[in-house]
Every structure is written in C-alpha cells, then in structure tokens.
Amino acid sequence: MSTNRRKFLRTLAGTVGLAGAAPFYSSAQGECLLETLRLYQDVPAGQLAGDETFWRQVKLAYSVSPTIVNLNNGGVSPQPVVVQEAVERYNRMSNEMPTYYMWRVLDKGREPLRARLAALAGCSPEEIAINRNTSEALETVIFGLPLQAGDEVVLTRQDYPNMINAWKQREKRDGIVLKWLSFDFPIEDDNRIVEAFASAFTARTKVAHVTHVINWNGQVLPARKIAQEARRRGIGVLVDGAHSFCQLDFDIPELECDYFGTSLHKWLGAPFGSGMLYVRQEKITDLYPLFAAPEPDSSDIRKFEHLGTRSFAIEQAIAQAIDFHLMIGPERKQERLRYLKRYWVEEARKIPGFRLHSPAHPAYGCGIALFSLEGVKNQELGDYLFRSHQVHTVPIEWENISGIRVTPNVYTLPEDLGRLLEGIREYAETRR
C-alpha cells in the first residue's frame, strides 16, 4: 500500500469519525460527499479522473459562484465550505476574548498542525515553519542566507516577480551577483533545463533558485535533477513550490532541495494568507529569520515564526484543508487536474489559430495551461471571455511569455470548460 493511500485511508477514517464536529459533514452535501468517497475508495486515480458523478459531488463541497466560471485558480484557490466554517468558528471564538482564545487555546494547535503539515510534505515537523505565503517563506531564505558580495545566485527570467525583486534587492544592498537563465517554454526535455542550470554554476555560485512549477504556463521544472547537480557542487537549492505543493503528488525531501516555500491558500485550499517554509534540518542554523528571534542562529525551526500577532483562525483552519485534501486524495487530484487540462486543450486544438504554450506531456505539465489565438491580443480575448461568457481567465505578458492562462480546480466540470471553448471558438470566428 502506498504512503499516500495509507494517509488517505487514515485521514478519511478520522474525518468520518469527526463528522459531528465539522458542521459541513453533517449537512446533506457533506454526508453525500462522505458516502461518495466511501463508494469510490477503491477506484484508481486514472479511472476516477473522468468520472463526473464523483467530481460533481466534490464541487458541492465548495460555495463557488454558480454563474461565473473561475479559471484563475492559480492566483488563489477558493476554500471548501468546511474550511470557511472553521475560519469563521475560530474567529468568533477569538473575538470572545482574543488573548485567551488565541494564545492559550488556539495556539495549542500549532504543534499538532506542524506535525500534520510535515506528514503531508513527507518530512520531519522540525523542518516546517508555518507562515502566511510563499513570498514570506522564500524571502525568509533570500534575505536570511549569509551571502557576501560577489557570491552568485542562478535564477531565471521566468521566476515569480516577488522573488526576482527580493534577489534584486539583495544584489543592490549586498553586491551579490545574479546569473540569469531564460527559457523558451514549453520544453519537454529535462536535460535542456538541467544543463542550462549546470552550465551557469561556477565556483562562486551559492544558490540555485528553482521555480518548481512556472506560474505563467504550468511548466514543471526537473527540480530534483537540478538540485542534484547543485548539491554535488555544494550549492544551496531553494525551491519555489507555490504551484507544486498539493497540486502535484510528491514529498518535499524527494526534491533533494535545502529550502522550499509554498502558499497553502493555493493548491491545498487553506485559508487566504496561509503558507509554509521547509528548511532541511542541517540548514536551519545558518539561516537567519526575517522577523527577529531571541536566538537567530538556533537550530529550532520555530525561530522563523516570530511574526507577532496574526490570525490564529486562519492558521488553525489549515488542518481542515489538509483533511479535505487527503479525503479527495493527492493522486486523484493530480490526475483530475491533468484530465481537465487535456480535455479542453484537445478540443481547443480544433479551433483555427489556437496555440498551446504549455507542455502537453503530463510529465512536464500540470493543470495550468497558457494559450493564445493567432493574431489576437490576449487582453482583448480575455475581456471577451469574461464579458460574453462570464469566464474568468488571466491574460499574461511577462518576458518572452504571452497568452491567456487557464487554471481549473477540483470543482471545475467539463461544462465549465465548455463555456471557455465556446468563447474561444466564437472569438476565433469573428476574426476570420
């Protein structure tokens, strides 16, 4: 039995037992969802990916708009109702007597939550810090590493702007040297990417910055292979996991990286403003926290959590999102997202002028895809899709990347994607 399968069954059993504690699971939709999960528990992920009865039931666990089709789940994901309920419950509780309920009651959940996140990430709880988002996690590393003038960092023009800005700020302040790679995505060849990183490494390289899933088009970078090349040369590896954690089915240590940051409000469906930092145990001591701690060079991962007062309701409701994610099943989610992408892309390929700018092969891609229509301005098409079909997508212009990004989620149904296709088809016809 695989680790994921074990995790799934353990958590499903636990959640069913707790159904009375979470109002959603006692509602008609909640009970139907639990029953559906029971009925489908032995169906393999690949087979389940196209089973609309199952996924329609999953959709009922969300409170998403029944009229507007949201295909920008890459920006931030809506939370399942059970997570929203938990935030509201914990927030009301906090407001009865903030210092008591936040610091003496809810904060007691911090260590169990750390353990649950660590189980989800496949690492030790002593390697997980809970924070607010990927930016905070990665900037902790970018600003916390002991780098000197002349030290080199290898990164790409296609990394996320916040991270690029953070590195540029260090370049300006400390005189580190940024070595830029630029890729023409999509690329369905790991070696090309790994070799580009490897050939940029020198004796002065201290860090490789690797975006695991490129947010602009869903390209998956071979993070582990890059990490192996880097670590063989004593170079630290920082992975931006904003779009990979809980979208792809993997354990963080499999990547062999030193640092990994992610936002839990993306693919885990946790409350807005929740994130996580992984630091390989032996790397904790040398990494300074962004918010000062009593012992900044301690080996305790908790030194990265000295943020001051924040919402404990948001933090504690992360656990409900973990339950929900494991109940659906990480592998099932990954396969469903790939299925949805394949579904609309295959149909869209029949439209004259359609161009896909994302990898088609599942090994190099995920649920995120970028497309354009020949001779059409992305912004105008994006506006048309929303105005005429109420389909929300993201027009993107960044470096050498140009197109409209489409990101479904587990609650997206083929008929939602049908609206997107209808809009693209109509627009393409008006341009003929």
Ligand SMILES: Cc1ncc(COP(=O)(O)O)c(C=O)c1O
């Ligand atoms: C690749 C990547 N890194 C970092 C971030 C920053 O995430 P957050 O705004 O949650 O900090 C994003 C957000 O979309 C992203 O796509």
